[in-house]
């Protein structure tokens with residue numbers, strides 16, 4: 001890493017007295033983004049997927065406003081769309097050499113809207129070929145607490161786990177690297193590791209700024225002890241263990257990828273903290289899943305409101321979600337998750353036929369609500385999905401008990417759908433709404449349905465592109481009807497090989513991948529038995545093909561080629 005940035009950073013040479021080495025895998029570009037072929041039939045059109053080979057956890061997600069002090073409200077939806085300089089940074093667990101996990105790096109992509117992604121060069125490389133760069137987070141050190149950024153307010157510090165594979169008894173310890181060009185190029189800190197407890201199961205640091213105590217706070221997983229450690233630091237270099245949060249909720253085999261985030265509570269002026277913990281394996285449906293605990297945090301200790309395990313997603317492909325750093329706690333938080341499952345991620349057909357495996361979930365906007373029947377509930381909905389609507393395919397605000405059929409073969413293959421049953425009362429909760437996406441060539445289909453007064457179900461078992469005993473076919477979850485609005489709703493996105501469904505305004509959500517031999521191209525929406533006093537509105541929109549807009553004539557997305565090895569992009 002250092003060799004590529006030595007010229008750029010000559011002005012700061014005195015600050016980087018000791019340098020650490022970097023190992024570049026043979027054949028992997030170091031100075032420019034890896035080019036990817038995004039034309040494959042399984043390639044999602046509005047979800048992030050890596051140019052080639054393998055991704056897993058999202059890492060280090062932080063929005064950076066170019067060259068500006070990071071003012072409060074700088075990242076709200078309103079500001080994001082007005083300020084052409086607002087840039088979201090997604091780093092991700094990346095193996096650039098094989099379409100399976102191993103040889104982990106931090107890949108990097110940026111976006112202005114969380115849907116159109118620009119691939120950047122690999123951000124963080126391992127020091128040698130027996131060490132992997134595992135998950136972690138990134139912060140913007142506006143006040144230069146670290147001392148890495150004497151003349152700037154937009155310095156980025158990445159905090160990540162180095163996993164020593166064959167040397168050092170497999171130790172996993174916490175390391176930092178800093179970026180003076182807004183998150184594009186990183187220099188590893190000379191005195192790494194910053195935390196080392198000589199454990200081989202100690203990983204995934206997520207750091208936030210706690211303004212009341214004016215300190216950084218880290219949550220990090222002692223994976224097989226089922227302990228989340230909380231550390232504090234004044235400067236991101238020197239860390240003090242403050243407390244542990246342990247043995248809450250589902251344990252599975254390991255706790256991974258903790259997140260601590262402050263977020264609004266619907267209809268309340270006060271905010272709450274949420275601690276999210278991913279477990280793998282051990283999900284109720286098998287493999288990987290995330291759970292969350294609403295509670296309070298005072299800078300050193302997290303206390304959960306109750307002992308309940310609340311699960312983020314009722315599908316099978318939503319793990320290791322991360323919340324973007326730096327969004328004020330009284331605004332809706334934004335997250336992305338890895339949309340796959342360790343039980344079968346290395347086997348899905350995209351690695352063989354298209355040279356890539358795994359994608360991120362849709363960006364989600366999140367807040368907490370007090371849902372009378374179950375208490376606190378994490379609400380998550382797609383982030384500003386209307387911004388990528390390409391075309392209205394169907395809209396009917398009084399469908400009644402009827403069927404809507406449409407052929408979407410000529411679209412990008414990515415659709416947003418929404419159905420609302422309105423004017424409901426507790427005595428008129430009746431009827432069903434079903435959606436079926438079918439291939440007109442092979443007859444394969446995936447379907448979902450919701451009785452207005454019952455459990456929402458999803459069925460991906462009628463696609464034949466992938467067979468695996470862990471690739472569950474059917475899912476269901478309680479619909480959580482919202483009596484305060486008298487509306488029952490279902491919405492979602494289907495995107496070639498991934499389906500995300502949101503029930504009752506995001507009280508429940510599900511993420512599922514699927515692999516059909518022939519592309520699905522026909523949608524049937526059926527409504528039956530709904531009360532005569534209720535309103536039925538259904539809409540379907542084609543979504544933009546966000547990757548095609550960046551592809552050359554061969555369908556190759558080369559990424560941010562203008563940046564080259566010089567760094568300093570837009571700064």
Ligand SMILES: *[C@@H]1O[C@H](CO)[C@@H](O)[C@H](O)[C@H]1NC(C)=O
Pocket residue numbers: 066067082083084085
């Ligand atoms: C983006 O940042 C540059 C440099 O700070 C500034 O000149 C420009 O006006 C900004 N653009 C917007 C849309 O804010």
Ligand SMILES: *[C@@H]1O[C@H](CO)[C@@H](O)[C@H](O)[C@H]1NC(C)=O
Pocket residue numbers: 127128130131164167168
């Ligand atoms: C690889 O790098 C790590 C971290 O710097 C170091 O501890 C380890 O000894 C190195 N391994 C080899 C084989 O050089």
Ligand SMILES: *[C@@H]1O[C@H](CO)[C@@H](O)[C@H](O)[C@H]1NC(C)=O
Pocket residue numbers: 129130
């Ligand atoms: C790692 O690098 C060393 C030389 O530095 C080489 O001998 C060895 O084969 C490499 N190991 C792997 C797994 O690539």
Ligand SMILES: *[C@@H]1O[C@H](CO)[C@@H](O)[C@H](O)[C@H]1NC(C)=O
Pocket residue numbers: 011012150151
């Ligand atoms: C950064 O600030 C320091 C201290 O104020 C100053 O000595 C140095 O020249 C500055 N460096 C750059 C690159 O502006």
Ligand SMILES: *[C@@H]1O[C@H](CO)[C@@H](O)[C@H](O)[C@H]1NC(C)=O
Pocket residue numbers: 140141142143145209211214
């Ligand atoms: C930066 O300093 C200001 C003023 O002391 C403080 O209010 C704020 O919390 C600090 N923020 C960070 C991220 O260091």
Ligand SMILES: *[C@@H]1O[C@H](CO)[C@@H](O)[C@H](O)[C@H]1NC(C)=O
Pocket residue numbers: 298299300301
């Ligand atoms: C945070 O909570 C813990 C546990 O209740 C308590 O011991 C500690 O004093 C509190 N710290 C602050 C700053 O209030």
Ligand SMILES: *[C@@H]1O[C@H](CO)[C@@H](O)[C@H](O)[C@H]1NC(C)=O
Pocket residue numbers: 027028052053096097098099351354355356
């Ligand atoms: C994975 O990466 C290697 C090394 O860059 C490359 O040779 C190979 O083509 C990639 N694999 C696929 C399936 O694209």
Ligand SMILES: *[C@@H]1O[C@H](CO)[C@@H](O)[C@H](O)[C@H]1NC(C)=O
Pocket residue numbers: 370371372375376
């Ligand atoms: C949730 O709201 C109900 C009233 O609808 C209230 O009784 C209850 O205390 C609230 N629960 C929490 C945990 O705030």
Ligand SMILES: *[C@@H]1O[C@H](CO)[C@@H](O)[C@H](O)[C@H]1NC(C)=O
Pocket residue numbers: 266267369370484485
């Ligand atoms: C939140 O407050 C609004 C406005 O008072 C009200 O319409 C709505 O029912 C409340 N929602 C919940 C979940 O209590």
Ligand SMILES: *[C@@H]1O[C@H](CO)[C@@H](O)[C@H](O)[C@H]1NC(C)=O
Pocket residue numbers: 432433434449526527528
């Ligand atoms: C939806 O599917 C369920 C289960 O197959 C079925 O009972 C119901 O009649 C269907 N409703 C519609 C409107 O197709």
Ligand SMILES: *[C@@H]1O[C@H](CO)[C@@H](O)[C@H](O)[C@H]1NC(C)=O
Pocket residue numbers: 400401528529530531532533
């Ligand atoms: C839909 O079907 C139900 C039951 O068959 C019936 O009671 C209701 O009136 C119908 N709704 C409309 C809008 O026709």
Ligand SMILES: *[C@@H]1O[C@H](CO)[C@@H](O)[C@H](O)[C@H]1NC(C)=O
Pocket residue numbers: 418419420489537538539
């Ligand atoms: C359903 O309701 C939501 C929330 O009010 C709205 O955004 C959406 O457009 C509605 N869908 C239809 C088809 O009217």
